[in-house]
Amino acid sequence: MKIPRVVVGMSGGVDSSVSAFLLKKRGFDVIGLHMVNWDAQEEGTSQCPRSKDESDAKSVCDRLKIPFYTVNFVKQYWNDVFLRFLENYKMGRTTVPDIDCNRSIKFDIFHKIAQEKFGADFIATGHYATTSFGxxxxxxxxxxxIRLYSCADPLKDQTFFLCTVSQEQLKRAIFPLGSLQKTEVKRIAEKEGFHAVATKPESMGICFVGKRKRFAEFLDEYIEPKPGKIVLSNGKTVGNHKGVHHFTIGKRINGQYLEERSHLGYFVSRIDAENGDVVACEGSHHPDLYATRFRIQSPDWIPIRNPLEELPDSEILCRIQRTHPPVPCTVEKCETSRFLSVIPRIPLRATAPGQMCVFYTTKNECLGGGEIVEIQDTLV
Structure with missing residues (x-):
């Protein structure tokens, strides 16, 4: 009987390293494949540690005595993920590149390469998630x-970023860490001698920004400045800026942009990219920061049948940020089938166009997600 071959996406971090170890331990024919998604020449002074990641990934594979290869997806990542990211920020939209990367790179072309060039039966990653297939x-x-479920460690669950993965892609996927806590993963890495990856700082934020301290500086290298005003909802101007890409809904506005101060602070409540206005409100808990109704694009559903037609409202939850818990919601059809309106039972702070609204059941199943296109109502 043929031993199933699994290609593991080796990032050079602790999660993919332990995933490879667990797969080999269970008797799979394991191959390590490292993705290069970002061109080192684009890094400038951001020091994104590509060569270190590649070296660490190879070191783990050597220790496990499994083959190691590298594949270059720089062009695809630039076209399918990074350019979309920039276009969204130019329009004052907050996007989640990890979701685009999973959809276009890790679960699409990476899967194809793994199957066509390396004969993979399955493809594994270090994502914290699990499925009905185990x-x-x-x-x-x-x-x-197949159904996608949250992992055992609620603080590390990454189903939010997998919300657009298809049935076909999930059926090829293996998530070895689904039943483990992060602390267990690090303990296994130490025990197996993966000291370099076990003590490595966890990657946070957007990978291509690297270690650069200010996100705005990074964006300025790719987006041309377009000055505009910072205004209150009554039209009063309280400051000026050099581009809407410097702002995100819900974030406090830096004093360098302001001509007038407030002891409560000014926070971004809306971005009008067309005329260049950043609309501000006073205080971090101003009612205008809390969405009570928003419109989304028709979701990419993971189940074959539309879950909104299969489940009662009482079993459907939504979340707009990975670190926020899912909240009960009502979903209504719009005048066109291309959109839905979401009414969260608890108003959601800092809901922004471009973000993803991801749906779950009360039993921790991730149903899929749709991109937020418009905030329809707030607490104001």
């Missing part, structure tokens, strides 16, 4: 659809 596909049933 952490190692042990419950696989080709006649059934």
């Amino acid at each position: 952490d190692f596909q042990q419950n696989r049933n080709d006649s059934q659809e």
Whole structure:
């Protein structure tokens, strides 16, 4: 009987390293494949540690005595993820590049390369998630659809970033860490001698920004400045800026942009990219920062059937940020089938166009997500 071959996406971090170890321990034929998604020449002084990641990934594979290869997706990442990211910020929209990367790179072209060039039966990553087929596909049933579920560690769950992955892609995927806590993963890494990756700082934020302290500086290298005003909802001007890409809904406005101060602070409540205005409100808990209704694009559903037609409202939750818990919501059809309106039972702070609204069930199943296109109502 043929031993199933698994290609593991080796990032050079602790999660993918332990994933590779667990797969080999279970008897799979394991190959390590490292993705290069960002051109080192674009790094400037940001010092994104590509060569270190590649070296660490190879070191782990050597220790596990499994083959190691590198694949270059710089062009695809630039076209499918980074350019979209820039276009959104030019329009004052807050996007989540990790979701685009999973959809276009890690679960699409990476899967194709793994299958076509390396003969993979399955493709594994270090994502914290699990499926109805089990952490190692042990419950696989080709006649059934696959379902995506939150992992055992609620603080590390990454199903939010997997919300647009398809049935076909999930059926090829293995998530070895789905039943583990992060502390267990680090303990395994130390025990197996993966000291370099076990003590490595966790990657946070957007990978291509690297260690640069100010996100705005990075954006300025790619987006041409377009001056505009900072105004209150009554039209009063309280400051000026050099581009809407410097601002995100819900964030405090830096004093350098302001001509007038408030002891409560000014926070971004809306961005009008067309005329260049950044609309501000006073205080971090101003009612205008809390969305009570917003419109989303018709979601990419993971289940085969539309869950809104299969489940009662009482079982559907939504979240707009990975670190926020899902909240109960009502979903209504719009005048066109291309959009839906979401009414969270608890008003959601800092809801922004470009963000993803991801749906869950009360049983921790991730149903899919749709991009937020418009804030329809707030507490004001």
